[in-house]
Amino acid sequence: MNIVEENWEQILNKMKLEYCSSNISYNTWIAPLTVYEVTEDTVYILVKLRASLEHIEEKYRLPFRVCIGEVTGIEYEVSFVTEDQTVIREKKKSAVKKQKSNAIFEQANLNPKYTFDTFVVGSNNNFAHAASLAVAESPGEIYNPLFIYGGVGLGKTHLMHSIAHFILENDSSKKVLYVTSETFTNELIDALKVGKNGNELAMTTFREKYRNNDVLLIDDIQFIIGKESTQEEFFHTFNHLHVSGKQIIISSDKPPKDIETLEARLRTRFEWGLIADISSPDYETRMAILRKKEELDGLERYHIPDEVMQYIANNIKSNIRELEGSLNKLIALANLENRAIDIPLAAEALKDIISPDRNRIVTPELIIDIVSDHFNIPVSELKGKKRNAEIVLPRQIIMYLCRKMTETPLKSIGIILGGRDHASISHGVDKIEAALQNDEALNNTVNIIKKKINPI
Numbered sequence: 245m246n247i248v249e250e251n252w253e254q255i256l257n258k259m260k261l262e263y264c265s266s267n268i269s270y271n272t273w274i275a276p277l278t279v280y281e282v283t284e285d286t287v288y289i290l291v292k293l294r295a296s297l298e299h300i301e302e303k304y305r306l307p308f309r310v311c312i313g314e315v316t317g318i319e320y321e322v323s324f325v326t327e328d329q330t331v332i333r334e335k336k337k338s339a340v341k342k343q344k345s346n347a348i349f350e351q352a353n354l355n356p357k358y359t360f361d362t363f364v365v366g367s368n369n370n371f372a373h374a375a376s377l378a379v380a381e382s383p384g385e386i387y388n389p390l391f392i393y394g395g396v397g398l399g400k401t402h403l404m405h406s407i408a409h410f411i412l413e414n415d416s417s418k419k420v421l422y423v424t425s426e427t428f429t430n431e432l433i434d435a436l437k438v439g440k441n442g443n444e445l446a447m448t449t450f451r452e453k454y455r456n457n458d459v460l461l462i463d464d465i466q467f468i469i470g471k472e473s474t475q476e477e478f479f480h481t482f483n484h485l486h487v488s489g490k491q492i493i494i495s496s497d498k499p500p501k502d503i504e505t506l507e508a509r510l511r512t513r514f515e516w517g518l519i520a521d522i523s524s525p526d527y528e529t530r531m532a533i534l535r536k537k538e539e540l541d542g543l544e545r546y547h548i549p550d551e552v553m554q555y556i557a558n559n560i561k562s563n564i565r566e567l568e569g570s571l572n573k574l575i576a577l578a579n580l581e582n583r584a585i586d587i588p589l590a591a592e593a594l595k596d597i598i599s600p601d602r603n604r605i606v607t608p609e610l611i612i613d614i615v616s617d618h619f620n621i622p623v624s625e626l627k628g629k630k631r632n633a634e635i636v637l638p639r640q641i642i643m644y645l646c647r648k649m650t651e652t653p654l655k656s657i658g659i660i661l662g663g664r665d666h667a668s669i670s671h672g673v674d675k676i677e678a679a680l681q682n683d684e685a686l687n688n689t690v691n692i693i694k695k696k697i698n699p700i
């Protein structure tokens with residue numbers, strides 16, 4: 245209870261004695277009023293009868309200011325609200341609250357879709373899930389670091405984001421940061437470059453960003469392997485956080501002992517905490533994930549038959565990203581061709597994904613999918629007309645990689661990439677080629693994407 249509510253009776257009494265000409269006017273206008281809310285500088289008083297609002301405002305606003313000031317010793321503004329206005333105020337408040345919490349999640353680089361609620365637990369991931377929940381409940385106290393490993397598209401990133409969401413939802417004052425090791429490396433490269441030009445502030449800012457956290461999550465640590473200066477910097481970041489009891493969560497495609505070029509001192513540290521693996525999901529888990537996605541994306545209206553879901557779950561076994569992608573492709577095809585969702589349509593939608601030798605063939609479509617996933621930009625935008633920098637660079641990387649990693653002629657790359665002409669593809673390829681000569685961070689990014697396209 246605040247000071248105004250505590251003294252409300254006294255305030256009303258004062259109003260009665262000093263400002264009401266009769267009992268009837270007190271009982272009609274003043275007695276039914278209650279405190280709705282007190283902010284730093286305003287008392288909001290609830291008027292039950294809408295029709296009396298104007299009269300009360302005109303006649304009693306100033307007297308209330310005086311009485312409240314005299315009783316509480318604080319000068320408040322006074323505002324009267326009716327019940328329907330309070331509903332609007334509540335809505336606005338909860339919108340502001342939501343905006344604030346969204347901003348916190350955004351600052352931590354979190355994908356709102358990746359939470360424990362949307363994560364399906366199966367025999368392939370129940371250990372990693374339990375370990376993640378335990379760390380989320382007591383960050384920095386048990387299992388530090390938590391090291392999650394597993395193959396491509398099996399839910400490591402989803403689990404990491406879930407931990408971070410959980411921690412922030414319980415305590416929004418916690419400083420949580422999720423980054424990929426690519427971002428860590430590229431920001432370090434940039435800071436070192438600026439530092440060489442005499443700007444020491446760049447390294448200080450870099451270190452503050454990574455060391456000033458309660459929880460640091462680094463995804464795909466395998467991509468810092470073999471980069472000496474990055475491993476060195478990460479080693480110090482790790483020590484700094486660990487010594488101060490801050491939580492570190494790391495993901496990788498392999499366990500520390502199998503990462504060959506990982507410095508021994510880092511390997512030892514990664515093994516200090518808990519190592520949890522995620523393997524390929526079994527059939528039941530794949531079905532549960534498909535059903536969950538159907539529910540979360542509002543796909544029930546398509547009435548996808550069980551046998552179609554079973555067909556997808558039977559054919560896509562080792563990558564959940566592909567499992568989800570297949571469902572998207574199926575829906576897109578059904579919409580585009582206005583066809584019923586059945587097994588023949590599913591077979592058509594999935595034909596590139598489930599062909600046995602697809603891993604060995606690098607196609608422009610595969611490159612576009614991987615770049616889209618890497619930068620989190622929809623394929624439609626990469627193929628579209630927008631020319632903002634966040635899209636142009638990934639689009640040019642696609643042109644470059646299609647040129648270097650496939651035999652596809654420039655003209656065909658242009659057609660696949662949304663109907664662009666031969667000259668703009670050639671221009672894009674040249675741009676990236678030239679930039680790679682002196683942009684170390686871009687080199688790092690392109691190499692990571694190449695590894696994702698062709699892991700071998």
Ligand SMILES: Nc1ncnc2c1ncn2[C@@H]1O[C@H](COP(=O)(O)OP(=O)(O)OP(=O)(O)O)[C@@H](O)[C@H]1O
Binds near residue numbers: 358365397399
């Ligand atoms: N258990 C699960 N329940 C629901 N969705 C899942 C689950 N596991 C993975 N996914 C979904 O599969 C997709 C790929 O998962 P995620 O990006 O977390 O994989 P990853 O292991 O980090 O992959 P990469 O090795 O490429 O970094 C995401 O859309 C994620 O939401």
